[in-house]
Amino acid sequence: MKKILLINPPESGIGGRTSPPLGLLYLAAMFPEKDYALEIYDGVILGWEKLLQKINDYKPAIVGITCFTPSRAQVIKLVKIIKERDKSIYIVVGGIHPTIMGEQLLANCPAIDFLVCGEGEYTFKNLCNTLLSGQLDNLPNIDGIAYRHDKNIIFNKKRLPTKNLDLIPFPRWDLINIDDYSKILFPVKKIKINTSGGKIFYVIFSRGCVGQCSFCSVWSFWGGYYHRRPENMMAELQYLYNTYNARNIIFGDDCFTADKEAIAKLCDLIIKNNLKIIFKCSTRTDLLDEELIAKLKKAGCYEIAFGVESGDASILKSLDKKNTLDNTAKTFALLKKYGILSTAMMIIGNIGENYKTINNTIRFLKKIKPDVVASDRGLQILPGTKSYYYCKNKGYMTDDFWLSDKPYKLFDFEFSPNLLEVFEFAVKKQIYLTPWEYFNYIYIFSLRFILRKWRGLMIKIGS
Structure with missing residues (x-):
């Protein structure tokens, strides 16, 4: 029987952490064990050396590789190595980067044989059946x-997306060792719930998002929002609970509560079936109300993350957030009332950012008092986003950037990297920037930048 190997490329984790390759687990579920020989290899966990040995030993006919934009250099490196070792292997690359930048990828990487663009399950299965036959x-x-x-x-x-997600089989968790991930996922903090012995599992209730934020490529990939029936989601949770002792669940949806009625029903099912789980999720502050927050808490929700991005109304408008600071403030107050932890995901250094907008962000964070502030230094420019087209139209960058090995481009065209450091420092320390402090910090961080460059040069000369 000819073999299929699905790979999550090495060095594609973030900050030493990674999550189970859920997309690959869904792909694997399309191939019944009795009819296909298929394995999953997570290079983030096991590394380059073991991966290359696996390819030599397993001798797959088809290799499928997932490719996000920040990890495209690792994917290109991997496919070149595979082709050099065995030209007969069909190499298929799928994910958000080949969906958006497919022509460039095929034109510049001859080792790739096929791309799967958009939703992958049925496309990849049809392609594998064609190649294997x-x-x-x-x-x-x-x-x-x-x-x-x-x-x-x-x-x-x-291929049109599968609107009825109930048709897609549950992920093949039996193909990976979940303990590999429970050790490195973000730990549960500040909650008095005993999760000892339980394992952490990622699940998704929906695909896509109802928002179309200017910096996000989710809409370019999914083209809308659609979700499973609550009963189908409940069946998967029950399966994980009984089969794998799943007690700690992370909903990986981009916008978990976009359909509030469906989520309320899911919460009712969790409560009715006495499923003793805890879970966290991400959503928008304008897609929650007090009744739903109360149900989420009762069902086991302990933390919700929100893309707050900025505390300045003009910045939110430029990001196409289509949400208000009032909505966010009310939602964070309700989470505190019901004892659910809050995470504010922030972007520090947006298009149009200045010390006044940073001060507004600091003021707003002090008002809503999130339990966690997760901030990115600089707006990450990704292909397929309105932010990228803005940069292209301004002449700041071209498609050639995606041929480099840099994971993404930070928006530093209208201010220096040193200024981004100042903005990030001010937000983290929650220090308001007066005009004098603004220029003083720029001076200090510029000196630090020069010293870092000088030390790097001395190290090179010394070696």
């Missing part, structure tokens, strides 16, 4: 793939 004449009939033919790059018809 040798019926290559069927390639033009597979929606959602891209490939080369006679030196031309071919994009087949787009």
Whole structure:
């Protein structure tokens, strides 16, 4: 039986942490064990050396690799190594980066044979069946793939998303060791709930998002928002609870409570079935009300993360957040009332940022008092976003950037990296910036920047 190997590339985790490769687990679920030989290899956990040994020993006919924009350099490195070792292996790359930048990827990386663009489950299965059967004449009939033919790059018809997510089988958790992830996921903090012996599992209730924020590529990939039936989600939770002792759940949805009625029903099912779990999720502050927050708490929700981004109304407007600071303040107050932890995810250094907007952000954070402030220094520019098209139209960057090995571009075109450090420092320390302090900190951080460069140069000379 010919073999399929699904790979999460090495060095694609963030800050030493990673989560289970849920997309690959969903892909694997499309291939019944009795009919296919398939394994998953997570390079983030096991590294390059073991991965290359695995490829040599397993001898797959098809390798499928997931590719996010920040890890595209690792993917390109990996596919080149695989092709150098065995040219007969079909290499298929899927995910958000090949979906948005597919033509550039195929034009510049001949080691890639096929791209899966958009939702992957049915597309990848159809492609594998075609390749394994040798019926290559069927390639033009597979929606959602891209490939080369006679030196031309071919994009087949787009595959429409599966709106009925209940049709997609539950992820194949049996193909990975969940303990590998429980050790490195973010720990549960500040809650008096005993989770000893329980394992952490990622699940998703929905795909896509109802928002279209200017910096986010989710809409470009999914093209909308759709979710499972609460009963189907409950069945998966029950399965994980009984089979794997799952007690700590992380909902990986981009916008968990977009359909408040559906989430309320899911909470009712968790409560009715006496499922003793705790969970965290992410959503928008304008998609919660007190009744739903009370149900979430009763069902086991201990933390909710929100993309607050900024405490300045003009910045929120430029980000197309389509939300208000009042909504956010009310929601954070309700979370405190019901004892649910809050995380405010912030972007420090947005388009149009200055010391006044930073002061407004500091003032707002002091008002809402989140339990956790998770901040990014600088706006991350990613392909397929309005922010990227803004930068292209301004002449700040071109598509050639995505051929570099840098994970993403920080928006530092209208202010220096030193200024981004000042902004981040002020927000973290919650220090208001007066005009005098503003220029004083720029001077201090500029000196630090020069010293770092000088030390780096001395180290190079010394070696």
